[in-house]
Amino acid sequence: MRFRFLVGPSAILALWALLAYTHTVSPLLLASPHEVLVALAKLLGSGALASALLATTSRTLAGFAVSAVIGIPVGLVVGSSSAIREELRLVIDFCRSLPPTALLPLFLFFFGVGDLAKILLSGFSCALIIVLGTSEGVIGCNQMRLKLATAFGASRWALLFRVIFPESLPSIAVALRTCLSLSLILVVVAEMYVGTGSGLGRMIADSHLMHRTSEMYATIAAAGLLGYALNWGLRAVAVRVVHWSGK
Amino acid sequence: MEVGGRSPRDARVGLVVQQYSASLFPWRTAFDNVAFPLEIRGIPRRERLQRVTELLDLLRIKVPIHSYPYQLSGGQQQLLSIARSLSHRPDVLVLDEPFASLDYQTRIGMRMELTEIWAAMPLTVVLVSHEIDEALFLADRFVLLSKRPARILLTQRVDLARPRQQSQLHSPAFSQLRNAVLARFLQEVAA
Numbered sequence: 043m044r045f046r047f048l049v050g051p052s053a054i055l056a057l058w059a060l061l062a063y064t065h066t067v068s069p070l071l072l073a074s075p076h077e078v079l080v081a082l083a084k085l086l087g088s089g090a091l092a093s094a095l096l097a098t099t100s101r102t103l104a105g106f107a108v109s110a111v112i113g114i115p116v117g118l119v120v121g122s123s124s125a126i127r128e129e130l131r132l133v134i135d136f137c138r139s140l141p142p143t144a145l146l147p148l149f150l151f152f153f154g155v156g157d158l159a160k161i162l163l164s165g166f167s168c169a170l171i172i173v174l175g176t177s178e179g180v181i182g183c184n185q186m187r188l189k190l191a192t193a194f195g196a197s198r199w200a201l202l203f204r205v206i207f208p209e210s211l212p213s214i215a216v217a218l219r220t221c222l223s224l225s226l227i228l229v230v231v232a233e234m235y236v237g238t239g240s241g242l243g244r245m246i247a248d249s250h251l252m253h254r255t256s257e258m259y260a261t262i263a264a265a266g267l268l269g270y271a272l273n274w275g276l277r278a279v280a281v282r283v284v285h286w287s288g289k
Numbered sequence: 290m291e292v293g294g295r296s297p298r299d300a301r302v303g304l305v306v307q308q309y310s311a312s313l314f315p316w317r318t319a320f321d322n323v324a325f326p327l328e329i330r331g332i333p334r335r336e337r338l339q340r341v342t343e344l345l346d347l348l349r350i351k352v353p354i355h356s357y358p359y360q361l362s363g364g365q366q367q368l369l370s371i372a373r374s375l376s377h378r379p380d381v382l383v384l385d386e387p388f389a390s391l392d393y394q395t396r397i398g399m400r401m402e403l404t405e406i407w408a409a410m411p412l413t414v415v416l417v418s419h420e421i422d423e424a425l426f427l428a429d430r431f432v433l434l435s436k437r438p439a440r441i442l443l444t445q446r447v448d449l450a451r452p453r454q455q456s457q458l459h460s461p462a463f464s465q466l467r468n469a470v471l472a473r474f475l476q477e478v479a480a
Binding site for chain 2 (some may be wrong): 099156184186187189190191193194196197200204208209267284285286289
């Protein structure tokens with residue numbers, strides 16, 4: 043059946059409509075579908091949603107970029123040396139186990155309430171995942187290909203850039219996808235904190251405080267769509283770049 | 290010790306292994322795989338293209354050069370591995386069971402390809418094989434190794450006429466060679 047994928051969303055929509063229009067759940071808590079649509083249209087019309095989306099997206103991508111720029115080189119080093127891996131194992135495992143949101147006040151403390159704290163929080167937390175993903179890729183490198191490249195006269199640098207790095211790319215791509223989602227989560231949470239003037243997190247927190255329920259649902263839906271679009275976009279890029287993966 | 294007038298460290302070695310799927314670089318096109326030994330020697334792309342094209346012509350390998358390994362057959366991939374191992378004009382080519390993971394008909398074709406490649410290039414080839422017939426068929430000099438730890442059990446000159454033909458496998462001269470080698474082989478297996 044061609045439209046089978048619509049069954050799930052339709053069921054949820056139907057359940058939502060039932061609960062909302064019969065007032066099974068209080069309208070103060072659950073806005074009805076048409077109210078949310080009206081709120082969404084208003085937010086779109088006023089440009090408020092567009093600027094919030096822009097703010098959140100740019101912070102998310104900035105944090106993501108920071109994590110990739112730090113995480114991939116560090117991961118290559120950590121993956122290449124079992125000595126360094128052993129020395130850093132506890133540090134990385136501990137930092138990785140910290141709930142990143144627990145660090146938010148610390149980052150606000152050091153980097154102020156502006157964009158920098160949000161970007162660095164996401165950058166730091168995601169970098170750890172990328173370090174792990176990259177180093178796993180390096181460790182899993184096909185030993186035969188390394189041996190062959192060495193036999194053909196490859197130097198250490200040539201091995202790193204022409205064999206080990208491309209060989210790790212599928213694993214790096216998986217880590218990057220995880221990180222883009224995590225980055226969005228962290229940015230939205232950080233935006234809810236004091237001192238932020240823009241972003242989806244801000245809009246959700248504001249509409250919550252002012253009991254504008256339908257606006258809150260509309261913004262949450264927009265955040266969901268943003269996450270979906272980011273994930274879809276990165277997957278489309280990854281499939282092209284890491285075209286050999288799984289073949 | 291010298292290899293082609295160079296120390297073993299600087300020797301130009303070409304290497305082909307059994308597992309073609311783990312041997313080629315899947316992120317590189319057929320061309321970039323064959324050109325790899327040239328690339329890491331800093332040879333510019335224009336020259337690489339020229340040399341690889343010449344090599345593939347010489348070896349009469351017809352493979353779409355912009356395709357990726359996973360788009361090619363096993364035989365094509367193994368031919369590319371051989372071409373790659375020759376692109377930097379090595380002094381020695383080491384073939385470590387190069388045909389073992391190919392199907393039988395491809396394998397027979399590849400044997401003939403190899404004799405032609407070898408005839409076209411000034412090159413010492415070391416072929417490691419478990420197939421006594423195959424080794425005798427391809428070799429000038431045949432070396433039988435023992436079980437671990439490997440020792441040389443026997444060396445045998447193979448004076449069959451070149452270029453070798455499939456029909457030689459049934460010649461009395463070939464049978465005589467094989468029987469001599471096989472006797473020593475069976476003795477070792479029984480030991």
